[in-house]
Amino acid sequence: QTGRTIEASDTKCTGLKAIFHSSGRIKFIVRKSIRGKNVYVAVGSYPEFSINNAREHAFKIIQELKASVETYGERFLTHSKITFNELVEQYVKFVLSTGVKRSANTDLSKIRKYLRPLLGDKKLAGMMEADILSYLHNLDLKPATRNRHLALIKAVFTWAIRMGYISRSPALYIKALPEVTSDRRAMDDSQLQRWMEVCECWRNGKPDHEALALLMFLALTGLRLGETRHLRLEDVDWSRKVITLRHTKNGKLRRVPVCDKAFVLLTEQRQHLGDEGWVFPGKG
Numbered sequence: 413q414t415g416r417t418i419e420a421s422d423t424k425c426t427g428l429k430a431i432f433h434s435s436g437r438i439k440f441i442v443r444k445s446i447r448g449k450n451v452y453v454a455v456g457s458y459p460e461f462s463i464n465n466a467r468e469h470a471f472k473i474i475q476e477l478k479a480s481v482e483t484y485g486e487r488f489l490t491h492s493k494i495t496f497n498e499l500v501e502q503y504v505k506f507v508l509s510t511g512v513k514r515s516a517n518t519d520l521s522k523i524r525k526y527l528r529p530l531l532g533d534k535k536l537a538g539m540m541e542a543d544i545l546s547y548l549h550n551l552d553l554k555p556a557t558r559n560r561h562l563a564l565i566k567a568v569f570t571w572a573i574r575m576g577y578i579s580r581s582p583a584l585y586i587k588a589l590p591e592v593t594s595d596r597r598a599m600d601d602s603q604l605q606r607w608m609e610v611c612e613c614w615r616n617g618k619p620d621h622e623a624l625a626l627l628m629f630l631a632l633t634g635l636r637l638g639e640t641r642h643l644r645l646e647d648v649d650w651s652r653k654v655i656t657l658r659h660t661k662n663g664k665l666r667r668v669p670v671c672d673k674a675f676v677l678l679t680e681q682r683q684h685l686g687d688e689g690w691v692f693p694g695k696g
């Protein structure tokens with residue numbers, strides 16, 4: 413009949429159901445009664461999943477459900493109803509809002525623009541590897557950026573395991589995509605010398621050109637932009653010609669000796685700006 417769906421139970425895997433829709437679509441689910449409540453977990457759809465694939469995945473799901481019931485007891489039904497959106501809210505509150513994670517701002521942007529709209533309504537207990545793969549596949553982004561999304565998703569699920577929401581991450585076996593690195597060419601010694609001469613000549617007429625001073629300092633030291641732009645005048649040991657970097661990539665404080673030319677540039681910045689504040693303050 414039009415609009416009617418038919419549910420059939422598998423005879424080889426108790427709990428595995430096939431839902432036949434009038435449109436011809438066939439969907440596999442697991443339905444188990446736990447503490448008097450029916451728990452539904454999506455497995456996949458035909459023909460992406462054959463009956464043997466569906467049985468294999470259903471068996472794993474049922475084993476995980478049993479393990480979760482043993483672990484959480486009465487709390488299992490509460491945890492099984494939580495959506496990915498609700499999990500993400502907890503992750504934002506207890507992880508990203510604490511200031512511990514250096515990528516918090518970019519993670520929040522990914523959550524707001526992508527994770528919530530595309531995955532937020534899914535039940536956490538029913539999320540499968542296929543859901544994550546589909547999400548990543550549909551992102552119109554470069555492989556490197558999609559890998560950052562995968563890293564965030566893995567971090568969210570790892571935290572969920574620690575907090576007792578799930579026992580296993582659906583993203584566990586998903587591998588990062590190969591990243592094509594751009595062919596970056598470095599200046600040779602003579603090119604660097606000519607470039608520095610031009611910069612010094614230009615800077616003599618514009619001593620307050622902070623961006624130019626920053627570029628020269630980066631060229632002289634080989635330091636990262638992210639750690640250098642946070643450098644403060646108070647972080648320079650003027651007697652030892654050593655700077656203290658507080659915003660490093662790994663989050664650990666480190667001290668770096670600088671060459672004479674870089675130290676002269678720092679001294680000029682000090683004469684121009686004083687003894688406190690940013691070494692390269694910029695316009696903002």
